[in-house]
Amino acid sequence: MALSAKEKLFHKILTHYAESASGFTAQDCADFISVNRSVISHYLNRLCEDGRLVKENTRPVRFYVRHSGQDAPVRACIVSKTEDAFLNLIGAQGSLSEAVSLCRSAVDYPGDGLPVLLSGESGVGKSYLASLIYQYAVERRVIAADKPFVELNCADYANNPELLSATLFGYTRGAFTGADREKRGAFDDADGGFLFLDEVHRLSAENQEKLFLFMDKGYFYRLGDNRTRHPASLRFIFATTENIDTVLLNTFRRRIPVRVTLPNYLSRPLSERVAQILHFLRQEARSLQRDIHLDNQLMHQLVISPVRGNIGELKNQIKVMCASAWSDNREAEFITLYTPHSTGEVLVVSAHDRDRLPDISDLLPKAMRDDVIFRDFCHSGNVLLLNRKMEQWLTTIGGLVPAEALYSGYIWQNTMHALNELETQTGIQCSQEIRKAIWLCLSYALHMPQDTATLAELQSISDYVSGKARLLAEECVALLTRHVVNQPLPLLLPLLSCAFHTLAGEDDHIQGIIVSHGRSTASSIAAVANQLTGGYYFKAFDMPNATSTREIIDLLIAHLSHLTQGAGLVILVDMGSLKEIYEEIKRHLHGELLVINNVSTAMALDIASKIQDKLSMADIIDSAKGAYDVETRYYAGVMPGNKIIISCISGEGISHKLKDIVQRYLAQEDIDIMTMEYDDLKWKIAHSDPALNGTRLIITTTDLEAGYIPLLSVEQLIKEKTLILKRDYFSGLLTEGGLEPMIDEVVKLFTVEGVASRLSFLNPVVIIDEVDAVIKQYEAFYKIHFESYLRINLFMHIALMIERVMVNNGVRHREEAELTLQQQAFVAVHDTFFQALNRKYHITLPLTEVLMIYEIMEPWIATDASW
Structure with a gap:
């Protein structure tokens, strides 16, 4: 009968690995059978279920042949995952994974293993890790279970090296005054097991020499006897809080090949700090036989506050807090730990069950979550606030970068080199804050996964x-x-775009491109033009010498999507068919086009200067003809229209209100504003009706696809940044400075509609006008115009807040909160702005309500003074 593939595999394993003490992996079996590795793993697991193999859950998984009558394989010891001493070490799969791997290697090394030196600040867990190394060695059966783990703190003998020598090696009768008998030492006690010497840097040079001589020879002499050798077999673990390069002899240090450095508490990842706190809380909950209710704000303080004694001190701190809370109320069903500024959110640690690790984001104030930080920054563009919050996130909350190393190191230097080159290429000078913002965003992106x-x-x-x-x-x-x-x-890309937005300024009415063959020809010409004019007027494309005109055209067409709609474009090329480039590009461009060949540095500088001076395309063309002895071609672009169409799916009423608002801000009297039924507009768009010819803009309450005609929904009008509205929709249509007040009126129109259903007795039209007056005072005070979506947020929040305070005195849970300087400044002026509302509605706003308004405005009003 033919053997199955599984049986064939097992026969091969018996041939090669039946007596193997080190076992084998799935990869080792790859040549035994012509199937992929996943199938081999499947067969091996089935053989384990059949009782013919056993496996060890290491990485990679190792398998062993089970012999008849044996519960264990030939190997000296099989360590399952549940028996692994390091399994419950917090961080064993994270920040301490490398340290654990080194410790395993030191134990598993043939013979008596390798000495291990543990270094790190006081309280980081060196003694605990040493005990785990011993447990692991027992599990692996490299030492017998009855062999000891002897611990000696060298600091206890720092002032008496002779006594330390006697304690380590023992002494003979008469070795010193009072030595009336021979005495064994720590080396004798630890024979066959482990000797852990803590604070090893307190060893004298003489005792260090004795140690490394024993490590070389395998025997030692007792104090007072230099002739009688005493052999011993033991493994060493050393620990120190000092720099080993300066406190240990070179000869001694060289004999310790495995060195493990443990990070301090704040350098550990946030998840591990939370797990450590929960571990200590669970210990206390079981000890006191009470569930512990922990205020979320207290958890936040524990995970981000530096602990001088590290994990050891943290454990004592938690123990004292729990003991005090239990002593204050011994009859309570549970122990409550809280701060004076409790948020009301509670984390429950059970005395009986192992609670799941909470979501880290739930333990952080909303404003300090990374996703919120980036979202607020992209809305406001406040680089200073971004830097402040990211510094705190990276060094404290996220625990990704030590504070002292935040702005230093190889990667930091390379980043600054890249930014220097950026300045050279573009002519844009990056301030120190911009450089810091770029570096902080890069540091985050390098450490954290990118969420789609x-x-x-x-x-x-x-x-x-x-x-x-x-x-x-x-x-x-x-x-x-x-x-x-x-x-x-x-x-x-989105973060740096927002960081550069203010620095770059608004788009120019004409944009430039230089395309040239060669490794850096175009870049060099563009860099000179940009630097000398102090602006980013030319984007450079360096093309390989073999690049064809067709490839250049494809590259330029792809780049057009990055350009401002309707802006003019000047393309400077070194060679290639100008006519072919011109004919292709004009089909994909909405604005004017000028293509000039035989590009030179002088030409690029001349045209960059003209763009900087805001000369029209016609003026640039006139100056270019004959100036560079080149051929030019000009494309006039799409002719401007003369009407705006407004259409609302809800009916003509809203359409007419919108028309009245837009009409008041038109810059040209010859532009007509038409209202059109929604279905009629859809039909005309679908059939390319000539009635739409000359349409400059369509405004609707529902989004539509209008082809080449710019179409703007009311939602876009309210939410979009004013700069993009000016650029893509209202260019040349409105009076100077008219866009923002027009949008404000639209915001008020639709806010009244939205807030009406949520107010119980206040008149929505009246209260919105009153809130508008308050918002304008804030804008005048902070010298800023709030974006539309922020205005809507403020309209809704303040209107509902007024009614809430009138009915139930408002929210008051933060009345005793300690205020930052920025919050104090905000609170100091708010009474003036709310004076009319307070007097009319006979109210006084609680501090909590004022702070809620501050938090809504904070990303826009934070200034350099806040740092």
Whole structure:
């Protein structure tokens, strides 16, 4: 009867590994049978279920042949996952994974293993790790279970090295005054097991010499006897809080090949700090036989506050808190730990069950979560606030970067080199705060996984940035990829676009491109022009010498999507068919087009200067003809229209209200505003009705696809940044400064509609006008115009807050909160702004309500003074 594949595999295993003490892996069996590794693993697991093999859950998994009558394989010891001494070590699979791997290697090394030196600050867990190494050695049966673990703290004998020598090696009768008999030492006690010497840096040079001589020879002499050798077999673990390069003899240090450094508490990842706190709380809950209710704010303080004694002190701190709470109320069903500024959110630690580790984001104040930090920044563009919060997140909350190393190191230097090159290429000077913001965002992106949903949201929020800012961000990301880290970092593009937005300024009415063959010809010409004019007027494309005109055209067409809609475009090329480039590009461009060949540095500088001076395309063309001895071609672009169409799916009423608002801010009297029924508009768009010819803009309450005609939904009008609205929809249509007040009126119109159903007795039209007056005072005070979506948020929040305070005195859970300087400044002025509302409605706003308004406004009003 033919053997099955599984049986054939087992026969091969018996031939090669029946007596193997080290076992084998699935990969070792790859040549035994012509199937892939996953199938081999499946067969091996079935053989384990049949009782013919046993496995050890290491990485990779190792298998052993089970012999008849044996419960264990030939190997000296099989350590299952549940028997692993390091299994419950917090961080064993995280920040301490490398340390654990080194400790395993030291124990498993043939013979008597390897000495281990543990270093780190006081209280980081060196003694605990030493005890786990001993347990692991017992589990592996490299030492017998009855062999000892002897611990000696060298600091106890620091002032008496002779006594330490006697304690370590023992002494003979008469070795010193009072030595009336021979006495064994720690080496004798630890024979066959482990000797753990803590604070080993307190060993004298003489005792260090005795130690390394024993490590070399395997025997020692007692104090007072230099002739009688005493052999011993023991394994060493040393620990120190000092720099081993300065406190230990070179000869001694060289004999300790395995060195493990343990991080301090704040350097551990946030998840491990939380797990450590929960571990100590569970211990106390079981000891006191009470569930523990922990205030979320207290948990936050414990995970982000530095602990001088590290984990050891943290354990004592938690023990004292629990003991005090239990002593204050011994009859309570549970122990409550809280802060004076409790948020009301509670984490329950059971005395009986192992609670699941809570979501880390739930333990942090909303404002300090990384996703919220980035979202607020993309909305507000406040670089200073971003830097402050990211510094805290990276060094404290996330625990990714030590504070002292935040702005230093190899990667930091390479990042600054990349930014220097960015300045050279673009002519844009990055301030120190911009440089810090780029570095902090890069540091985060290098350490944390990129969430697709968050990326999509940030990209959507950052759509308002100028095309120039986005191009700068792309240039910067390309340089960081080249000089710092060669891996995709999609998170950087929306963040850097917002960081560069204010720096780059609004898009120019004419944009420039230089395309040239050669490794850096175009970049060099563009860099000179950009630097000398002090602006980013030319984007460079360096093309390989073999690049065809067709490839250049494809590259330029792909780049057009980055340009401002309707802006003019000047393309400077070194060679290739100008006519072919011109004919292809004009089909994909909505604005004016000028293509000039035989590009030179002088030409690029001349045209960059004209763009900087805001000359029209016609003026640039006139000056270019004959100036460079080149051929030019000009494309006039799409002719402007003369009407705006407004259509609302809910009917003509809202359409007419919108028309009245827009009419008041038109810059040209010859532009007509028409209202059109929604279904009629859809039909005309679908059939390319000539009635739409000359339409400059369509405004609707529901999004539509209108082809080449710009179409703006009311939702876009309210939520979109004003810069993108000016750029893509209202260019040349409205009076100077008219867009923002027009949007404010639209916001009020639709806010009244929305808030009416949520107010019980206040008149929505009246209260919205009154809240509008308050918001304008804040804007005047902070010298800023709030974005539309923020205004809607404030309209809704303050209107409902007024009614809430009138009915039930409002929210008051933070009345005793300790205020920051920024909060104090905000609270100091709010009474003035709310004076009219307070007097009319006979109310006084509680501090908590005022702080809620501050938190809504904070990303927009935070200034350099807040740092």
